[in-house]
Amino acid sequence: xxxxxxxxxxxxxxxxxxxxxxxxxxxxxxxxxxxxxxxxxxxxxxxxxxxxxxxxxxxxxxxxxxxxxxxxxxxxxxxxxxxxxxxxxxxxxxxxxxxxxxxxxxxxxxxxxxxxxxxxxxxxxxxxxxxxxxxxxxxxxxxxxxxxxxxxxxxxxxxxxxxxxxxxxxxxxxxxxxxxxxxxxxxxxxxxxxxxxxxxxxxxxxxxxxxxxxxxxxxxxxxxxxxxxxxxxxxxxxxxxxxxxxxxxxxxxxxxxxxxxxxxxxxxxxxxxxxxxxxxxxxxxxxxxxxxxxxxxxxxxxxxxxxxxxxxxxxxxxxxxxxxxxxxxxxxxxxxxxxxxxxxxxxxxxxxxxxxxxxxxxxxxxxxxxxxxxxxxxxxxxxxxxxxxxxxxxxxxxxxxxxxxxxxxxxxxxxxxx
Numbered sequence: 001x002x003x004x005x006x007x008x009x010x011x012x013x014x015x016x017x018x019x020x021x022x023x024x025x026x027x028x029x030x031x032x033x034x035x036x037x038x039x040x041x042x043x044x045x046x047x048x049x050x051x052x053x054x055x056x057x058x059x060x061x062x063x064x065x066x067x068x069x070x071x072x073x074x075x076x077x078x079x080x081x082x083x084x085x086x087x088x089x090x091x092x093x094x095x096x097x098x099x100x101x102x103x104x105x106x107x108x109x110x111x112x113x114x115x116x117x118x119x120x121x122x123x124x125x126x127x128x129x130x131x132x133x134x135x136x137x138x139x140x141x142x143x144x145x146x147x148x149x150x151x152x153x154x155x156x157x158x159x160x161x162x163x164x165x166x167x168x169x170x171x172x173x174x175x176x177x178x179x180x181x182x183x184x185x186x187x188x189x190x191x192x193x194x195x196x197x198x199x200x201x202x203x204x205x206x207x208x209x210x211x212x213x214x215x216x217x218x219x220x221x222x223x224x225x226x227x228x229x230x231x232x233x234x235x236x237x238x239x240x241x242x243x244x245x246x247x248x249x250x251x252x253x254x255x256x257x258x259x260x261x262x263x264x265x266x267x268x269x270x271x272x273x274x275x276x277x278x279x280x281x282x283x284x285x286x287x288x289x290x291x292x293x294x295x296x297x298x299x300x301x302x303x304x305x306x307x308x309x310x311x312x313x314x315x316x317x318x319x320x321x322x323x324x325x326x327x328x329x330x331x332x333x334x335x336x337x338x339x340x341x342x343x344x345x346x347x348x349x350x351x352x353x354x355x356x357x358x359x360x361x362x363x364x365x366x367x368x369x370x371x372x373x374x375x376x377x378x379x380x381x382x383x384x385x386x387x388x389x390x391x392x393x394x395x396x397x398x399x400x401x402x403x404x405x406x407x408x409x410x411x412x413x414x415x416x417x418x
Contacts, residue, residue, distance in 0.1 A: 022157040025150075028181040030083050035074070035172065037091040042098070045077075045085045050101035052082035055130065057108045057187035060115040061167040061180055065264065068256050072118040073167035078184040079105075086180060089122045090168075096123030106130055108191045110146045112214055120219075129211045132187065135194040138203050138210070140361035150186055153193050158182055203362075206402040210366075213400055225324065226253075231269040236276050239319040243311035244276040246320055251307040255300055266296050267304070279308055328371065329378035339378070341418075346377035348414040356406055368407050372397040380415070387412040 036042055049056065056079040060072040067073075075095070078084040089095065107126035109115055111133040119125070136144035136153075143149065147158045162179040169176075198204040223229070227249035236242055249272055256263040271291035280286040286305050292298060329335075335343035353373060357364040364370075375397055381389035391408045399407075 022151045022155050025156040025158055025182055025185065028084055028178065028185050032174065032177050032181050033084050033086055035086045035088050035177065037088040039092070042087065042092045042095075045082075045087065046098050046101045048082040049077065049079050049085070049098065052079035054080045055106040055108050055188050055191060056082075056102055057184040057191075058115070058119065058124070058126075059109065059180070059183045059187070060118050061165075062118060063166050063168040063262075065164065065262050066166040067168050067262060068260050070118050071121060072115075074172065074180055075119070075122070075124070076180050076184045078187065080188070084181050084184060086177060092122075094123055099124045104128065108132065108187050110187065112211075116214070117219065126215060129215050130191050130195070130207075131211055131214065132190050132194055134210055134214075134366075135191075135198060135207050137363055137366050138207050139194065139197055139201065140363075146183065150190055153190060154186055156186060158186075206400075209400045209402050213398075225320070228324070230272055232273040235273055239322055240311065240314075241276040241279070242320045242322065243314055243318070244279060244308050245272055247307035247311040248272045248275050248304055251300075251303050255303065266300065268294075268297075271297055275304060275308055279312060280305065281309075281312075329374050332374065335378070342378050344418050345380060345415060346374065348418060349373050349377050349411055352407060352410045352414055356410070360406070368394075368399060368403050369397075372399055385412055385415045390415075 034041075036045055056077055059076040061074040061076075062070055063073050064070065072089045075087045075089050076084065077087070077098075087095065087098075104127055106128040107124075108130045109126075110131070112129055112131040116126075132149065133144045133146070136149045141149055141152060143152070147160055151157050159179050159182055162176050165176060167176075172180075195204070198207050225246075227246045230245055230249055233242075233245060236245055248267070252263050252267045252272070255261075256266045259266070268291065271289075271294075274289050274291045275286075278285075278289060280289065283301060283305060286292055286301055286308075287298065292301065292304075297304070329342075330338065332343075332346060335346060350373065353364050353368050356362075357367050360367070372394060376390070376393055381393050383389065387408050390412055391404050394404050394408065395401075
C-alpha cells in the first residue's frame with residue numbers, strides 16, 4: 001500500500017469516527033430565498049451568479065413516482081458572492097442565459113448522472129464538472145449519499161425527508177424549500193474537501209478523467225422494447241401473454257403521458273403481469289382480478305380490456321419473440337459449459353479487479369465496469385496475449401486511461417499464465 005493511499009484511508013477513518021458528533025444544519029446561512037418564477041427574477045439571478053466567484057453548486061428536484069418523465073421541478077444553485085437561488089424551471093423553462101453566464105465555470109453536482117439530463121432540458125450543460133458522489137467512491141467512503149458524505153467529511157447533518165416528495169406541487173411548502181436550499185449549502189465546501197483528499201491520495205487525475213467522461217457521454221438511446229422491463233415479466237411464459245404485456249404497457253404509457261402521471265400511478269406492473277396471465281375476456285372478469293381494485297386501474301378498465309383483446313387477436317407473426325438476443329455475452333453462469341477458456345479468463349479478470357479494488361480502496365465497479373470485464377473476457381483480442389491489445393480493447397469498451405493503467409499489466413500477466 002502506498003503512503004498516499006494509507007493517508008487517504010486514515011483520513012476516511014478519522015472522518016468516520018467524527019461522524020457521530022455531527023452538527024445539525026437546520027437553516028441556510030442567508031435564509032430561504034424566494035423561488036424565482038419570472039423573467040425579471042431570473043435576470044437578477046443571472047447577473048448575481050455571473051459576478052460570483054469559484055465553482056457553482058447545482059441540484060435539481062424531480063417528481064419521480066408522481067409525474068411522467070424525469071423533468072426538473074426545482075433547480076437550486078449556490079456560488080460564492082451570489083448566495084443561493086431557487087429557480088422554478090416550469091415558469092422559467094429556458095435557463096440557457098444562466099448557462100452562458102457560467103461559461104467555463106465548474107459545476108458541482110452530487111450523483112451528476114441523475115440530474116444532468118433534466119438540467120440539459122432547460123439549457124444547463126456544464127463544461128466542467130465535479131461530482132461529489134463519484135469523488136467519494138474513488139476515495140473509498142462506505143456511504144456516498146449526500147447526507148452521509150456531508151456528515152462524514154464536514155461534520156454536519158443535513159435535514160432528511162423530502163427527497164421523494166412530489167416536487168410538482170405548487171406552491172412548494174416552506175420546509176421543502178429549506179430542504180432544497182440546504183442541499184447546495186455545503187456542496188462547494190464538500191467539493192473543496194474531497195478535492196484536497198483526492199490530491200493527497202494521488203487519485204485526483206482519476207477523478208478528473210471520470211468527470212470528463214461523464215460530460216462526454218452522449219444521452220442514452222431509447223430502449224427498443226421498454227415494455228420488456230416490466231417488473232415480474234419473468235412469470236410470463238408464452239408469446240401470446242407477452243403480447244398482452246406489450247399492448248397493456250403501451251396503453252398505460254400513452255395514458256400516463258396524456259395525464260402527466262407516473263405510469264405506476266395509472267397501473268402497477270403487477271397488474272400488467274396479472275392481465276397477461278389471466279387474459280380476461282369481459283369487464284366482469286377483468287374487475288374480478290385482485291390488481292384491478294385500485295381506483296387508477298378501474299378508471300381505465302375499458303382501455304385495459306381493449307389492449308388484452310387486441311393481443312388475443314394478433315396473428316402469430318405479430319407476437320413478440322419470447323427472447324430477444326442481447327448484444328453482449330451470455331450470462332456468466334453458462335460460460336463454463338459453452339466456452340471454458342472464456343470462463344477461465346473471466347475468473348482471472350475478476351480476481352485481478354478485486355485485488356486492485358482492495359489495494360486502492362476503490363469499489364470494483366468503479367475500478368473497471370463489470371460489463372467491460374465480461375465483454376473483454378468473452379471476446380478477447382485475437383492472437384497471443386498482449387498488454388497493448390488488451391488496452392486497446394478496453395479503450396474501445398469505454399475504459400478510462402487510469403483504469404487501463406491499473407488493470408492491464410496484472411491482467412495481461414494473469415491471462416498469460418492460463
